[in-house]
Amino acid sequence: LRHSLSAGRPASVPCPRLGAKPPCAAARDMPRPLQLACACAAAAALGPASRRAALRSVAAAPALLVGKQSKAIPPIPLNPPPVTEASSRRATRVVAALNAKGFEFYGAYWCRFCDEQRQLLGRDAAAAVAYVECDPGGAGAAPGLCAAAGVRAYPTWAAPDGRLYTGVRTLDDLEVLVGLRKEAPPKKTTTAPPPVLAPSSPDALRVAAALKDAGAVFYGTYWCRFCDQQRQLFGKTAWPRVAAVECDPRGVGAKPDRCGAVEAYPTWVVNGKTLTGVQSLANLEAALATASVPGGVAADAANAVVVPAGAAKPARRRGAEECDDCAVVPGTT
DSSP: OHHHHHHTOOOSSOOOOSOSSSTTGGGTTSOHHHHHHHHHHHGGGSOHHHHHHHHHHHHTHHHHHSOTTOOOOOOOOBOOOOOOSOOOHHHHHHHHHHHHHTOEEEEOTTBHHHHHHHHHHOHHHHHHSOEEEOSTTBTTOOHHHHHHHTOOEESEEEOTTSOEEESOOOHHHHHHHTTSSSOOOOOOOOOSOOOOOSOOOHHHHHHHHHHHHHTOEEEEOTTBHHHHHHHHHHOTTTGGGSEEEEOSTTSTTOOGGGOTTOOEESEEEETTEEEESOOOHHHHHHHHHSOOOTTOOOOOTTSOEEOOTTOOOOOOOSSTTOOSSSEEOTTOO
């Protein structure tokens, strides 16, 4: 049952259709876990306001469904980066209009562009927006709602009529969506990774030179915030010496044909050994000094974007998902 809730799939329980207020009101005599399953099973069929109410109930499920005798340690849910700036009055007004009209914001805690969208809104407005976390490892995740809405890229704004708007939306764009203005000025986007600004340490320069001599390769995407953390760790002088492959076809200088075996971003191949996630300089030096390890190293969800096994790699498509400022959901091409 807990797995069904986390995956967003209907649980096999006798449950009336959601429609009354509060959700599952007709099933009040059920045990609380079954009421939650009921909410999850029918959430996708509801309107935005009712769906958010059901989601709030489902988000509390893990604490309620862990038995007293269970010794299992649940994974720690991962949160997006904190929003650092206060919200402007304009951003607060725009989010109030979005909520009033039933718009929802779909994203993932690791998505660089989702973070850009939150920072643009500011602290209070970002906290007030109707947000749905799509990555199962994220705090309050509801991947089933994301699948039901047809989300194929992060961030996505969903209108109450089902239309999807992908990519970072400026306040001008959002005002157009809710009818506060007629049109928005064109925006500039880039498919290059963020610039590396930090200076390089002597250790970073030494490791970068050793990686180059050993033929080590770094695989990532321009939108992956963990990839950017790795770049910043090396610094602006050392990083250009690293052999890096852009795996998203939309990225500058992309070579997706070289990324077929990549299972997470970032991924290093060093001395025949596969390392996933952000690596310290010490880890990379250790990999240079050791022989290949069959099977590589499993991806750590805390510092890598995992590509599901067998999933197709991101590719440019026509339609709503053709955006340069969004992270395409793996496996939806």
